[in-house]
Amino acid sequence: MPMTAGFAGAVRRTLLVLALAASCGAAPAGAAVAVGDGAAATGETGADLAGLRIALDQLVARARPGGGWEFERRAGERVQPHTDPLRWAERLAAPFGLADWDLIVVRSPGTPAAILGLVAGYHLTGDDRYRDAAVRAADLLATVQMRSGGWFSEMPVRGAAAVWWFKWSVFRTAIDDDVTPGAIRALLAVWRLTGAPRHRAAAERGIAFLLDRQLADGAWPLVARPRWKQWIYRSFEDRPTLNDGATTQAIVTLLAAAGALDRPELIAAARRGGDWIVGAQHAPPQAGWAQQYDETGAPVPARRYERVALAAWETRYALTALVALADATGERTYCAPVGPAVRWLVQSQIAPGCWARFYEIGSNRPLYFDERRRAVATPEEAHQPYDWTGEFGIPHLLERLGVDPPGVAALAVRPRVPGDPGLCPGAAAAGFDPVVASNPRRVIAWAGSLAAAATPEPATICALSSGG
Numbered sequence: 001m002p003m004t005a006g007f008a009g010a011v012r013r014t015l016l017v018l019a020l021a022a023s024c025g026a027a028p029a030g031a032a033v034a035v036g037d038g039a040a041a042t043g044e045t046g047a048d049l050a051g052l053r054i055a056l057d058q059l060v061a062r063a064r065p066g067g068g069w070e071f072e073r074r075a076g077e078r079v080q081p082h083t084d085p086l087r088w089a090e091r092l093a094a095p096f097g098l099a100d101w102d103l104i105v106v107r108s109p110g111t112p113a114a115i116l117g118l119v120a121g122y123h124l125t126g127d128d129r130y131r132d133a134a135v136r137a138a139d140l141l142a143t144v145q146m147r148s149g150g151w152f153s154e155m156p157v158r159g160a161a162a163v164w165w166f167k168w169s170v171f172r173t174a175i176d177d178d179v180t181p182g183a184i185r186a187l188l189a190v191w192r193l194t195g196a197p198r199h200r201a202a203a204e205r206g207i208a209f210l211l212d213r214q215l216a217d218g219a220w221p222l223v224a225r226p227r228w229k230q231w232i233y234r235s236f237e238d239r240p241t242l243n244d245g246a247t248t249q250a251i252v253t254l255l256a257a258a259g260a261l262d263r264p265e266l267i268a269a270a271r272r273g274g275d276w277i278v279g280a281q282h283a284p285p286q287a288g289w290a291q292q293y294d295e296t297g298a299p300v301p302a303r304r305y306e307r308v309a310l311a312a313w314e315t316r317y318a319l320t321a322l323v324a325l326a327d328a329t330g331e332r333t334y335c336a337p338v339g340p341a342v343r344w345l346v347q348s349q350i351a352p353g354c355w356a357r358f359y360e361i362g363s364n365r366p367l368y369f370d371e372r373r374r375a376v377a378t379p380e381e382a383h384q385p386y387d388w389t390g391e392f393g394i395p396h397l398l399e400r401l402g403v404d405p406p407g408v409a410a411l412a413v414r415p416r417v418p419g420d421p422g423l424c425p426g427a428a429a430a431g432f433d434p435v436v437a438s439n440p441r442r443v444i445a446w447a448g449s450l451a452a453a454a455t456p457e458p459a460t461i462c463a464l465s466s467g468g
Contacts, residue, residue: 055447066160067140068104108419112182120451138190142202149209150180176244178418181253218272248321287340305383309358335462354424390421417448
């Protein structure tokens with residue numbers, strides 16, 4: 001379908017906001033970070049530009065000189081890797097004093113999310129420091145891009161250069177945790193500032209990777225493993241998935257790219273993903289989505305502690321992607337799943353503004369699992385680390401859809417960057433202070449949340465009447 005000037009403009013306006021707000025290799029699934037309300041730290045809610053400046057100043061101060069951000073570092077110690085390839089590299093090199101690289105974090109909240117927050121901050125404040133830090137980090141992302149066209153969840157670098165051995169030792173490319181999709185959106189955001197061909201070219205290579213790795217049913221897998229490995233044995237990582245935002249963030253990214261690059265053909269790939277999401281929705285009254293599916297569309301388990309269940313966080317991701325598709329294309333068919341799913345989410349709160357990650361199909365009781373796939377009674381008994389409960393960005397989605405369930409409207413509602421589950425109300429009474437926070441990923445999540453809250457969102461055609 002040809003893209004008219006008005007349609008292209010609508011896509012650009014809608015998806016620029018989505019890219020900044022962020023709707024969300026095989027790192028541990030529990031490595032996400034949660035940031036609470038933080039009102040006690042800033043004294044403000046809503047469009048808090050003073051608080052945003054504080055958070056972005058911290059991002060600038062904590063950035064590596066060569067660009068990018070690392071995982072949390074303990075005093076006097078090296079950053080600890082979270083993936084098997086990097087753990088082995090550290091073990092082999094450290095005894096000989098050869099482990100001299102930095103380890104930038106790409107999984108969200110990570111370097112791409114920091115770039116998007118800084119670009120949004122630059123647009124809001126005009127502070128060149130934010131622009132410069134974003135450009136340095138984007139240059140690094142372009143430099144370390146894998147031969148596949150994507151990125152890994154954590155990547156070793158020296159200065160502003162990739163470590164030579166990495167491309168010969170890691171052959172899987174990460175789609176989940178907004179790794180490759182987030183890097184593409186970050187590069188596009190910086191390209192719109194700089195016009196630099198290197199940023200656009202890297203983004204285009206990433207887009208080509210996403211198109212190549214879209215599954216026949218329209219979904220995306222967690223990671224892109226080498227096809228020869230897939231031929232030898234199949235893994236849950238190869239299956240259609242919503243887990244950690246894999247399919248949904250790919251959709252949001254293709255929509256953003258379609259508008260930014262004037263490439264309407266990318267809408268077709270995003271539609272295929274949306275059609276798969278619509279078809280995978282569970283029947284009412286439990287009209288949510290599971291984390292992962294097989295090729296027949298049936299929910300299946302993933303990691304040992306991720307059994308078959310409906311998933312609140314992944315349902316929110318699915319709804320965000322469908323709303324983005326509806327707004328970008330004007331096709332209200334993508335709004336049809338929204339009302340039933342919202343009703344299920346509202347009815348499934350375990351406390352006002354708080355959800356369990358998993359719910360049993362049939363009974364709808366919250367589920368928590370240990371390493372042996374056994375159901376346990378509480379999140380504390382379940383596998384750790386993992387985000388067993390959270391607000392998962394659901395209150396913000398409900399607010400945007402015009403839904404006002406009891407107890408939720410009184411909460412401080414903010415957008416969440418991918419990978420930030422948020423804390424259940426009451427868990428963040430002390431607030432969040434980015435100046436004293438030790439974990440750079442929490443600062444990235446906080447800055448991204450404030451930047452998105454300060455960026456006006458367009459009305460959505462999927463808005464519901466109060467109560468869903």
